[in-house]
Amino acid sequence: MLIKRFARKQLSVAVAVASSGLISSALAQSVAVDTSEQFSPASLEEVVVVGRLQSVAASLTDERLELPYSADFLGFEAIARAGDSTIGAALRRVTGVTLVDSKFIYIRGLGERYSNVTVNGAAVPSPDLARSVIPLDLFPSSIVESLKVQKSWGPELPANFGGGAIDIRTRSVPSGPVAALSIGTGFNTESDDGLTYSDNSGSMPxxxxxxxxxxxxxxxxxxxxxxxxxxxxxxxxxxxxxxxxxxxxxLNRNVALNQGKLDPDRDIKIDLGNAWDVSDDLVLGASLNWGYDEEYRNKNQIKRSIGNPSDNFSESQRTVYELRKTLAIVLGAEYAEDNTIQLSHYVIQNDADEASITSGFSSNNPASENRPRVNYDTRLEERELELTQVSGSHRLGEFSPVPVLEMLSFEWFYSDAQATTNVPNATSFSGSIDRNTSPETPFISQSSTAGQFEFLALEDNVESWGGRAELPIDIDGRELIVSGGWWNSEKTREYYGYTANIGTNATVGTPQTVFTDERINDLNNVFDLAMGSGFGNESYVAAQKIGAVYGGLDFRMTEEWRITLGARWEEYQQAVLPVNLLDFTGVFNQQLIEQLQDPNQKFAVQNDDIYSSFAVTYSGMSLLGANEFQIRFSASETVVRPDLRELADVAYIDPELNVRVFGNPGLQTTDISNFDLRGEFYYDGGDNFTVSLFYKDLERPIEQVEGAGSDDDTVLRYINGDSGEVYGVEFEGLKTLPAGLFLSGNVTLSDSEIAITSNNEVTNTDRRLTGHSKYVVNASLGYDSPDERHSASILYNISSERIFFAGTSGNDDAFEQPFGSLDVIYNYYPTENLSLKVKVTNLLDSSREFEQKNSSGTNVKILEQEVGTSVGLSLSWKY
Structure with a gap:
């Protein structure tokens, strides 16, 4: 058995190097020879560099081969090859994965609520105002060692598992001196000119x-x-x-919107590190990673009413400035190769500053009158994640009191993190423009909400800890691995929002000419002030606590057969309470207390259950022409719980698409049965092919549906369906080609069904799940020159249309249309230390489009948002 496992590792080196896109035709030949062969002095330095990259990629492929459950991996070199700056963008390359809003990952057609994200195995908080799941554009790829996407569940994972579990594994301390510097710039074709404004900083006065x-x-x-x-x-x-x-x-009214030239993209990254041999047994290491980047993007939109799209529509000129800062400090120690401890600290800041002008028509002001209503909006959103983790891994080895425990290993972690989001001053002014005059005449609305000032604050704290022990036991030459551990997470979330409304009479002018100090101080002018959002309560507090213990048996009965059993007991406690910040009478709190005393209350839940898994693996040496293959089958029972925000009896605006969303305290958890069959085939030269069949049965799936709103306003809410299922097949492979070329890619073909019989408002009671795509395609054509001076990749990613929300009241479901992204990356290495990268993304200039068929059968394009083509240039130096 040990001989076979060693041979598998040698093959995995070739597979990994090829799949990571770091191989040229010359290097492909070098990995095929015996590693004991002597190389000429002239090529020694080159082989050392390649070997380092091989070892990283090979370790991931080896992990994939050794796992009893299906998983996919991305290493840092593959991410760098594709030029992806964030984790969200990198995960688009994984089989069966689609990226939504550049932030959220859909795995096997299930929405982001069905994906569980951890960092080094620990739960982390989310700074997203609209969701409790963490937005993956927050994490820069520069701090990542590898990404693990596990698609079949095992007991070491949280039971909250649907489409898959993503573990972000950050970089450890280096094994030697590291110094790197990268600077870059770029632009977007739709973001040459845009909107800016003076100042939206500060806080609530x-x-x-x-x-x-x-x-x-x-x-x-x-x-x-x-x-x-x-x-x-x-x-x-x-x-x-x-x-x-x-x-x-x-109130800060210094928010005059201006049209002007936008600055180009800028980014800079610095990476420093080293390791020191303190003694023969003790090694200390440290690293520092710092990054800064900024960009302007126009996200102009066109919205149309489903009922009367020709007369009820709006157009938004929308510019977003994003600033990202990252600081990562890692300290580590290794003793006698069997004991390691690492302390990591991360501070990630992501600010989005948005300005928009929206003009449109409705039944109250038809297009024929040529007096569109106008909204002037600004919004600064400051997001920050501060994460501290300490972890260790140990093996008894020579310290074991008895020989049978020498291979006993133990891993543990502790994580403390805080995510905050502040909107110090979001402004919105409503008015109109009379286009029948020359020049056009702007007006501010005669309304109690002519000017709105919004102040939001979110604080999400998560403390997570756990450990796992593993002991391999030899039973007559067969290996039995006994494992077990615990995992805990405690989360608190506070979300507070105030809205101040300024009312005035109809006044000629724009916000910067009407809401001036001079006019407001003149008591002859009509101005009024009131608090409240006007569409329901916004604030809430929430807490969540998860405690789990688990265990498993992994038995290699023969060289071919392996059986894995596991179980996890998990206790789940959660409470979500709405908060009325303007209730000084105590009536709201008294009503809440009375509701909490009801045995059927939905604000707090507590339950516990046992979740189990089973997997069987067959390994062989010859099938379908492969040198080696593995066939795995797994089955498990898991659960998906509603997000905290989905359960809160509050209303909020999803800032990405600017739609209103209402929570539902009556949402129930979704129970899921998971089945997975996967075959992996490996060939000479690193070529490989994988095919997977999967089926998921869902009880009470959570769906996003259309709610009751005005003619020109999209409103969404959440409900439980009765039952649902997802099933499909995934193909993944890599083929080396002549002249340094290689082709890799993956295709997912799947379908889903949901039945909703308990809600008579939904138009289609039998349909696909929201967010599900029938196909997902990722393809890459790569090239590496024999002299290692040039490399290039053409990357294509597309998914089929998916339901954005379920239609109600006779309207059909709304579909987000396919978005085909074609990216081109070229790398030039003039020296061993320097590299120049050019990346062009969305070369086809695709845009985001959403369509919905109304009750009369007319297909309406209800939302369009431009994206543009982005061009980036970066220069890197590495020691």
Whole structure:
């Protein structure tokens, strides 16, 4: 058995190097020879470099071969080869994976709620205002050692498992001196000119905070007058009005929108590290990684009403400035090769500053009158993730009291993380433009919400810890691995939102000319101030606690057959409570207390269950012309729980597509039965082929459906279906070609069904699951020159249309249309230390499009968003 496993590792070197795209025709020949052969001095340095890359890629392929459950991996060199700057972009290359909104991963056609994301095995918080799952564009690829996507469940994973589990494995300390510097620039074809504004920083004014408390959330002139006089502070109604005007003046109104030239993309990355031999047994290491990048992107949109698209539509000019900063510090120690400890600290900041002008028509102002309504919006969203982890791995070895325990190994981790998101001042001003005059005449609406100022704060804290022990036992030459461990996570989430509304009478002008200090101070002008979003409660607090213990048996009965059994007991506790920040009477809290006393209350849940898995693997040496193959079958029972935000009885805006979403406290968990059959075939020269069949049976799947909204507003909510299923086949392979070329790719063909009989509002009660694509295609054609000076790749990614939300009231389901992304990457290596990279993404200039058929059978393009073609250039130096 040991001989066979060693031989498999040698083959995996060739497979890994080829699949990572780091192989030229000359290198392909070098990996085929015996590693004991002597190489000429002239090529010694080149072989050392290649060997290092081989070892990294080969270790991942070896891990894939040794795992009893189906999984796919991406190493840092494959990510660098594709030029992906974030983890989300990199995961597009994995079989059966689609990327949505550049942030969220759909695995095997199941939405982001069906994917579980961990960092080095630990739960992490999310800074996303609209979802509790972490947005994967937050993590830069520069801190990643490898990405693991496990598609069949094992007991070491959290039971919250649907499409798959993603583990982000960050870089460890280096084995020697490392120094690297990279600088880059770029542009986007749709983002040459765009909108900017002066300043949206700061926070909610202290004067407004004090006034909300003093006046019990009611900032009307009459209430100010009543409270001040009741407190013995005799003031006139005119003085009360001045108090209100001063509060309006405290708001940051320096948000004049301007059209201008946008700056090009900029990025810089620095990587430093080293390892020191303190003694024969002790090695210390440290690394520092820092990154900075910024970019402007226009995300212009066109929205159309499903009922009357020709007269009810809007167009948005929308510019988003994104700034990302990353700091990673890693310290590590290794003793006697059997004991390692690592401390990692990460600070990741991602700010998005958005400006938009939206004009449109509706039934109240038809296009024939040529007076479109106009909204002027700004929004700064500051996201930050601070993550500290300490982990260790140990093997008893020579310290074992008895020989049978020499191979006992133990791994543990502790993680403490905080994610915060602040919207210090999001503004929205409503008005109209009379295009019948020359020049056109702008107006501010005569409305109590003519100007809106939104202040949001999110804090998500997660503490996670766990450990795993493993002991291999020899039973008459056969290997039995006994393993077990525990895993815990405690999460708290606080989300608070205030909205201040300024009302005024109809006034000629734009926000920067109407809401000035001079006009607001003039009491002859009509201005008013009130608190409240106008569409429901926004704030909530939530807590979640998961505790689990698990165990497993992995028995290699013969060289060909392997059986794996596992079980996990998991206790789950969660509470989500809405908060009314403007309730000073206690009525809201009293009602909440009464609802919590109801035995059927939905705010807090607690349950525990045992989840089990079974896998069988057959390994052979000759089938379908392969040198080696593996066939695996696995089955498991898991669960998918609603996100905290989906359960909260609150309303919020999804900032990516600017649609309103309502939570549902009545959502139930989804129970899932998973079945997976996978065959892997490996050939000479690193060629390989994998085929997988999968089936998932879902009980009470969670669906996003259309809710009741106005003619020009999309509203979404969540419901449980009765049952659902997903099934399909995945193909993955790599083929080396002559002249340094290689072709790799994957195709997923699948289908899904859902039945909803308990909700009579849904138009289609039997259909596909929302978010499911019938096909996903990833293809790559790569080239490496024999002299190792040039490499290039052509990458193509596309998925079929998927349901964005389920239609109601006779309207058909809304579908996001296929988005075909063609990327081209070229690398030039003039010296061993320098490299120049050129990357062009979305070369076909595809845009995001959403279509929905209305009750009369007309297909309406309800949303279009441009993306543009991006060009990037970077220069890197590496020691």
């Amino acid at each position: 202290q004067a407004l905070t004090n006034a909300i408390s003093r006046y019990k959330g009611d900032l009307s002139q009459s209430n100010i007058f009543d409270i001040e006089n009741a407190a013995g502070n005799a003031i006139s109604r005119l003085e009360a009005e001045q108090v209100q005007r001063d509060l309006i003046l405290s």
